[in-house]
Amino acid sequence: MPQVISGRGVLYPTRLPTFQRVAAPAELADFIRWFWIPRWDIPLGRSSRQHVLPFPASNLVVEPNGVTLQGPTTRASYRDLRGKGWAVGALLRPAAVASLCDEPSGIRDSTITIDAPELHGAVVTAMQSERETDATAHAAAAFASWAEARLTPADEGGLLANAIEDLIASDSEIIRIDQIAKLVNITARHVQRVTHRYVGVPPLAIIRRYRLQEAAERIREDSSLTIGQVAAELGYADHAHLTRDFRQVLGLAPADYRRGLRADAQSDAVDLRLAP
Structure with missing residues (x-):
C-alpha cells in the first residue's frame, strides 16, 4: 500500500x-x-x-x-x-x-x-x-x-453518502445543497437525511469544512495569493465571509494563520500533529 x-x-x-x-x-x-x-x-x-x-x-x-x-x-x-x-x-x-x-x-x-x-x-x-x-x-x-x-457491505444509502462526499471534496464550486441534489438526482431534503444518517453532520457543514481545508492549503502553499483571491476561488462572497468562517472554526483569521506559518518557518521548534 x-x-x-x-x-x-x-x-x-x-x-x-x-x-x-x-x-x-x-x-x-x-x-x-x-x-x-x-x-x-x-x-x-x-x-x-x-x-x-x-x-x-x-x-x-x-x-x-x-x-x-x-x-x-x-x-x-x-x-x-x-x-x-x-x-x-x-x-x-x-x-x-x-x-x-x-x-x-x-x-x-x-x-x-x-x-x-x-x-x-x-x-x-x-x-x-x-x-x-x-x-x-x-x-x-x-x-x-x-x-x-x-465491516458490513455498503448499502444503497451509504454509497449515496460516499458519492455526495466525493462531489463536495472534488468540486470547490459546490457551495449549496441544491447543487448536490441536482448532481445526484435527489431532493435537497434527501441530501440532508443521508448526510445526517451516514456522516453525522449537515451537508452545509461538510461543504464548509472542505472549503476551509482548501483555503488553509492555498494560504499555506501559495504566499502570492491574497486572502481575497482565495475567497473568490472557493466561492465565498468576499474576503470578510472567508475570514468569518475561518475565525469561527479555527479560532483565528486567515491573515493570522499566515503569520503563524511564517513564524514556524523561522523557528527551530519541532511539534507533531495528531490528525487524520
Whole structure:
C-alpha cells in the first residue's frame, strides 16, 4: 500500500517530525480513504500541542491502550502529546460508519470505545517492529485485513453518502445543497437525511469544512495569493465571509494563520500533529 502525500488538514507542516498516510487497498475504497500513522517522542517534562482541523468524517483509531471511534467534528480542536507514543487511524468513508455506530450524529465532537481486541492486537504487534517503515506498512495491512473481514457491505444509502462526499471534496464550486441534489438526482431534503444518517453532520457543514481545508492549503502553499483571491476561488462572497468562517472554526483569521506559518518557518521548534 503506497504512502499518500496530501497537504489537506496539515495546518502547520513544520510541526510534523513523523507522520505518514497510507492508501487503503482498492477493495476497501468504499470504506476507508486512507490510514494515518503518527509517532511522537516528547522529552520528559515537555508537551506538544497539536491543533487539528479534521476532515468532516469519523475515524477509527488504534492506540496502545485501546480502540476508539472518533465522531465527526464541528470545530477545530487540539491535543497535548506527552512522552512516547503512536496511533494508527483510518479515515472512514460514510458507508463504513454504519458498521460501527447506529447514529454518527450522536458521537459528534466526541469519542467512544470500540471492542475490537483482534484489531488492537494485530496493530500493536505490527507497531512493535524494529524498523519504523516495516511497522507502518504492517500496521496498515493488519488494519485493512480486519476492516475487510469486519465491516458490513455498503448499502444503497451509504454509497449515496460516499458519492455526495466525493462531489463536495472534488468540486470547490459546490457551495449549496441544491447543487448536490441536482448532481445526484435527489431532493435537497434527501441530501440532508443521508448526510445526517451516514456522516453525522449537515451537508452545509461538510461543504464548509472542505472549503476551509482548501483555503488553509492555498494560504499555506501559495504566499502570492491574497486572502481575497482565495475567497473568490472557493466561492465565498468576499474576503470578510472567508475570514468569518475561518475565525469561527479555527479560532483565528486567515491573515493570522499566515503569520503563524511564517513564524514556524523561522523557528527551530519541532511539534507533531495528531490528525487524520
